[in-house]
Amino acid sequence: MIYSPVNHSQLISNVDRLVRDVLFGTINFQQIKSQLNEFYYSFMISLDSEFRYSKPIQAFIESTNMIIGDAYAYNVFWNDEKTVQFIQLLSGYEKAIKKDYSAWRYQSNQNGKNLELNIRTLISDHSRLLFVRVDLKYIQEISHHITIRDFDFHMKKLRDAIHNGDTCFTHLLSYAWSLEHGGKNGGFHCHLLLIFDGAKHYKDNYLADQVGQKWRDITEGVGYCFILNTKKHKEGLARRGILGIGMIHRNNLQEVENAVNAALYLTRPDKPDGSYQRLKVSLPNMNTFGQSMTH
Template sequence: MSCSALSQSQLICNVDRLVTDILSNKINISNVSIQLSALYLPLVADYDSSLDYFPTITAFIDSTNKVVSSNHSKKIRWGYYNTKNFIDNLSIYKDAILKNNIRVIEQEEVNTKRLIIYMSQMLNHYSRLLIVRVDLGYSKDTIHLISIETFHKHLKKLRELIGKTESCFEELEGNVIALEQGHDRGYHVHLLLMFDGSKRWKDTHIGQLVGEKWQSITGGLGSYHNGNSLQYKKEQEARGRLGIGMIHRRNPKEIQNAINASLYLTKPDKKNQHLRVKLHKMRTFTHGIYETAKRRGLPKY
């Protein structure tokens, strides 16, 4: 794929991987030169200082700026000497990048604990809870059109609809939203929805409706995967791991399976899926509020 065909997400992922490989001594200087030639100008053109980038990206920008003057940025040729200069400058940021990686892991652990508490509260409150999981993203044909700003705009609309609990979100009692970024999949959402099982059923159909709603929100740019497909549920049931669909409070096995299934959203070993660029104060993991006056059976504060 040529650099001009790279989406914003792919470009950022490639730069992140290049910086990581350099600092881990996993790439030789010749290959660094080749990648700098492919990535430098596209990233400079796309870089927006108002966005919140991963330290690997800002380290790349800062290190190239020390090598290339603005007057010669479009004429730069990445030969041996300026590539070596870039690598030497990059080493200054190694500690900051390592510390950020540790913070990411620590935050994933915090998110996991929060998720277990929230899921346990929800599952033990309702006699029946209908759990639907849908993965929302963009098709390969449209991914190059999606910036982090566009992704955020689509998410804002999705959250508004979830908050109104109308249409396919009717009788929604809880939700978990995890934002991720992958090289091939681009920006995407893992969505877990919990409905009152005494009022909603047909989870496979609900998953389809949610996916179609996402396609409408994105103006046809979006794609989805229905995690509650009949085939997937049969496979999980055969393995004794089915944790989606109708979950009964009196069935401990179903409860535990549901918690285990939800942990996919904060799974620490899902490498290279974290957002490397965000809007300011953009949260990558959220869940609903359990203790609310609107929830049946809880004290009215």
């Protein structure tokens, strides 16, 4: 792994948010100028021609290039005049950014419909299914070193392990994953759903723990796994009547509906905490959502 000198993922998230705040938020002029001076140089020197950036970030690059031209990024100071130009130029991208956002929401909804269909088909074919949910992240103290290349490499290794049926993935019937980009700390992470044959497995917390260990091995110790299948977390969900992980029985309609709803979290564009966690940078041919039947 190549250690990045800047917080790659946080910087990208900050620039994306700045553009959306200018176009759709309540940010004031001084804040815009301050953030331009804070982010511009570090962001421009970290640009990579291989990366695919979100529409807001593309708008930032094109707008600032029109203002700065060939000047070296280190020498640029964003004064009032340049900031006004930036705001004016950015307004020309509003329609394209809104269109892109609508397309992303539509695709998220389509992904959700396909995922729900696959889950209901699985449930109709099996009397018991074991639903395991984990969030694969990076240790916060190290996450600023993780680039999108690292994340993509780690995810490919994980999917290879799943397809090969390695250790904790035996008797896996289906899985789905969603790649996201944190709002608050800007970290890359993956929401992973694993559906096992309930006639072969019943220890969901143990399996989730094994998946976490696999993730730590793949990431050479910088990975961190948040497990939703702990006894405490499941008890909390059960008290609210929304427990949809662990053992799900086909003849229990409430369990089935809860399981479908829990799974659809992966495809939900609007997260409950209000954060915007869409992946804002990717590599060519890199999917942000996928699902597969393994049986």
